[in-house]
Amino acid sequence: GTPAVRALRGEIVHFLADPADCGAAALAHFADGLLIIRDGRVADCGPAEQLLGQLPADCTVDDQRGHLIMPGFVDTHVHYAQTDIIASDGEQLLAWLEKYTFPAERRFADPAHAAEVAAFFCDQLLRNGTTTAMSFATVHAQSVDALFAAAQARRMRMIAGKVLMDRNCPDFLRDDAHSAETDSRALIARWHGRDRLAYAVTPRFAPTSSSAQMALAGRLYAEHPGVYLQSHVAENRAEVAWVAELYPQARSYLDVYDHYGQLGPRSIYAHCIWLDDSDRARMAATGAAMSFCPTSNLFLGSGLFDLERAHALGVRVGLGTDVGAGTSFSMLTTLNEAYKVLQLQGQKLSAARAFYLATLGGARSLYLDEHIGSFAPGREADLIIIDPAATALLARRSAAAQTLAERLFALMMLGDERCIAETRILGETAFRRPVERGA
C-alpha cells in the first residue's frame, strides 16, 4: 500500500506573510529542504539536515534536489468555457464579448462539449502548476456540473458557478427569474462543500443582470454560509460609462454591487481598474477581494491595475489568468505581465511579492489560507516541482544569478509551463512533464 508518510527533498520556497508588509521575513527558504507529508497534508517543512533524522524508518525520501518546490499556484479568475477562444484578435471588451465570447459559451448547452472542454481545462491548469482555481462556467447549469466533475476527478480545489445573465445579451444565453434561482439553488445543494469544491454565485457583470436578478444574487450569497460570489468590475472605460447609464443612482460601478449586497468575504471581483479610493476602501472594509488579471488587461487594452493603491487601502488581492481574454494559463507568464503593468505606473513588483501573490496571496483573497497557499503544518499538500533549467536561456540566466531573489525573478520573467516538472495534489502526482531531450 501507499505509505502514509512521504518526504520530498529539494530547494523549498513558500510564504508566511506578504513581503510588502514583512519584507524578507515573509519568505521561508530552505536551500536543502525537506517537506514531510502525512495523509496528503504538510506534517513538517524545514532544513533537510534537521528533519531527515526524524523520519520513520520505512519512509523513503523523494530526492528532487536541483529543483524548486513551491505551493501550487492559485488562479483567482478564469473562464473555463472560454478556453477555445483564447487568442481571438482585434477587439476591446464589449465587442470581444459579442463577437467571440457569447457564441463560444452558447456551445455549453451541450453537456458532451462541456465535459470535453472541462477535462482539457483542468489538465491545462495542472500542467501549469495551478492547483486551485475560481472559474466562471456559462449560463447553463450543466456547464457547472461538467467543470466540478472534472475537478473532482482530479481532486483539485475548484470554485465555480452558473453565470447569471438576464438582459443585454443574446437570447440564446439568457436565463430568467425562475431558472436563475432554481438552477443556482440546485447547484449549491449538489456541489457546495463536496470534496474540495465550492460554489460561487456568478452575476456576469452589472450590465447583464436586471435589478431583480442583482437582488437575487445578493440573497443567494447571503443565505448560504461559505458560498462565494464572483463578478467583474471596472474593467473597461466604455463598460464603466454603460453602467453609469444603466444605474444612474449609483455613486460608482462598485456601488451597484454594494447596493445589492454583493460585497463581503469570499466575494471576488476581476479587474478593478477604474475604481477610486472610496471604492477600494469599501472593498477593504467589506472583505471583498480583487483579482488582478494582467494578461487580459493588456490584451483587451482595458487599463492598468493599481496594486499600490489596493495595498495601501488594505484590499485583498489575488492574481487571475482570465483566460480567454487572458492569453496564458501560466501563472509565471501572468507574473511577467503583472511586473510590466506595474512598471508602466512606476511601481515595483519584487519576485518575492509576485510569488506570494501567486500562492498565499491568492489563497488569502479566497479565504483559503488555512487550507492551501503555504507549507505551514496542516496545509493540504498541493505543490509544484519547478525545473529552473527547463530552458537553455533560463538555465543560463539562473546560473549567472547571485541571489535567490534574482533566480526567482528570472523564473517569473523567462519561465512558463515548461518549468513545471511536476504538480502534486494532496501529495500525489497529478501531472508530470515528460523529460525532453535537447530542449
Ligand code: GUN
Ligand atoms: N465582463 C463581463 N464578462 C466578461 C468576460 O467574459 N471576460 C472579461 N474579461 N470581462 C467580462
Ligand code: ZN
Ligand atoms: Zn473574466
